[in-house]
Amino acid sequence: MEGLSGADADLVVYLHPSKSMKVSQGILRELSSLLFKFNKTFGGVLLAYDVNILDKQAKILSGVHPYFGLRLKANLLLFSPKSDMLLEGKVVKLSQESIHVIVLGFSSAIIATENIRGEFKYKTKDEEELFASRSHKRHVIKIGTMIRFSVKR
């Protein structure tokens, strides 16, 4: 699957003084709040991180806010699909108009009818919806199938 990448990052985390007793908890919480969200700096959706705290002592920010900053080194797993990349996902819904896919368990994608290869025809067989290929008899797409598709936008 394309679109997944690992990255090494040097980060600085600013913590509120109330977290001074439980610093590692504070850091993990800060980083966790970034999970599954698109981050411009990282250039992708953060999926996972592995963190090492560098400083033994933290530096207090000068100025009005008494937050203290900690430097970290982190390994990040990022997901940033671009156009024409191939992704795999599991089918969750089939309809005449579209196929709904979930990628990596958190990201949803839709493939509209016009983008589905012509050989596939929408059928309802025994109460089950599927897309059957006209050229290859065995090739069907049902709910739960893993499919590969390319990213349009």
Place this chain on the structure above:
Amino acid sequence: MGLELPKNPDMDQDNVVNFTDSEIVSHVKDALTSLLSGDSNSYNQLVGVMHHSKQLAPDEVALLETTLKALAGAVSCIDITLHDSLLSAIFSMSLWNYGPHVADALVELIVSLAISNGKYLDLCLGMLVSNFTPPPYFLDKLKLPRGLERKGQVLSRVHAAFKKIADYVPLAPLRLLTMVQQGMPTVYHKDRAILIYVENMLTLESGEIGELVGSTMLMAVVDRLIELDLEIGWDAILQDDFSKGIFEMELEDLEDIVDSAEPDIGEFRLSRKSLAGNSIAELLDNLLVLTFEHLESCERAGRLAKVFETLLRSFLLTVMTAYKSKFTQFVVFYACSLDPENCGMRFAIMLADLFVQDSHPQSTRMSSVAYLASYLSRAKFLSASFISSMLKRLVDWCLEYCNTHDVDINPNAHRVFYSGCQAIMYVLCFRMKVFMDVPRLKSQLLMPLEQILKHKLNPLKVCLPSVVEEFLRQAKAASLFTVSKTFIFDGLLESELSRAFGGLERLDTFFPFDPCLLKRCDSFIRPMFVFWSMVKPTYEDAYDDENDDGSSDDDSIQDFANENEDIMNDVGKSFDEQQLDLDEFDCALKKMSITPKNSFGYKFGGRFQEPTRMPSRIRPSTSPESL
């Protein structure tokens, strides 16, 4: 204005047209795409059908349903900017206005929209959340059977829609969380909208996406409860049941009441304030009952332990840190009563742990032990052995404190210690008779306790006089130990010393689980609550012969009436309490430990009463009593 359907040459005379679904869908798609080329006729007709949604004739209903279904199939052709009038018409529709078929079609459309494109997700979720509450005209009909039926229809569809959307868009619950929290009606709405909204939040908690959103929902509900709790001033509640107008006017209250200009319409102000307090109190009452019922359903489903963890977290974060929360803590009390072995004990142990740890701030420790003391005294469902083990922890801690601090009395410096001692004495006032019957407990607890009480730090002098007096009276009657000096307090409310250790927050007079003054809540809590009148003090047998003196002082009966929970609640009597008429309540009055010689002061077992003053005297807001 109907949809212009393509003319079918085989159309019957009475205009019955049979089109396949796909034909209708393609027609709608054409209508949508035709807008691009400038032809807006069919599109406008579509929008027209959406808008025309009140008082529909049956065929109009059918048309609406068909249109909605067709739109659901055509979502891929909807453009967020091009078709904004159609979209705004769809999102402003309320499920409460329609019957089941149209509602189904509408929900299907919303779900399809939500999963088709990330841009619509927030809008669709927002539309569903706004359907938590019915339109204003419907609020009154909610109690009627028809209203209830409609409510069931709408809400079941809304929650099913959430589940469906969550299935196809895994991160949707995250968005939903923020929306539900932001959409909460504020305290100032004061109508039943918030009730039904909270009901929905609790349904989300126990629903299919409950795993993801449940704990946040519960914490948000507790936050709202506390907000309402704090809106109710202590005065408004206390004076609710006063027939005589002994009222205090707080400087803060004057600011609240904007309208009245004349300074001497004291009574008018009081009644307005009481009324204002009343409606909020009623709202809080109803919300608390909703929460209690939800907890009951959690218990039936076997989920109470998990929900309780969230509740405890919320309690620590919100309730304990609120200044003298009045009723919200009863949520935890009720949860404990539903599962005494797990939740009940867990709560007490957590409070005790908080108290003994040095790392917590002073006021947290003091308030924690105040909660513990009140809880151990009032919970009918806790076993004597558990209470004694908790007491033992407190006693051991206090004893160690005494041994490491060989210093003289100093209320300010040893606040945590004094609050611990007061807690022990308070619990023993309620439970002493029980312990007397078990000789082993007597030796384990009472010998160290004697050491503590006779220490240089002199807790008997510092702790709240009403508590100390009652404790000593019972201790004497049970021949536990005698103190060399006599402590005479004359029914005093408090002393300088107790005020000193209580501090600005007055944690010396904080008894959080005193009887709940909200009527509906009280009927839930009553069966597992220990009222002071139910306690048999150790001196009781001896007491009936003494003290026949004037307890029928009008004022004291008035105050007593205010505080004695039996009198106040003329509704919801449990099998324990009967209607007390004046004779019985004289007798109950005698059973009270303190026969008030004056009407000032904290009556043991009742609610803390502000000292009564001359009417219409305005107390300066700097005085610590002006809560």
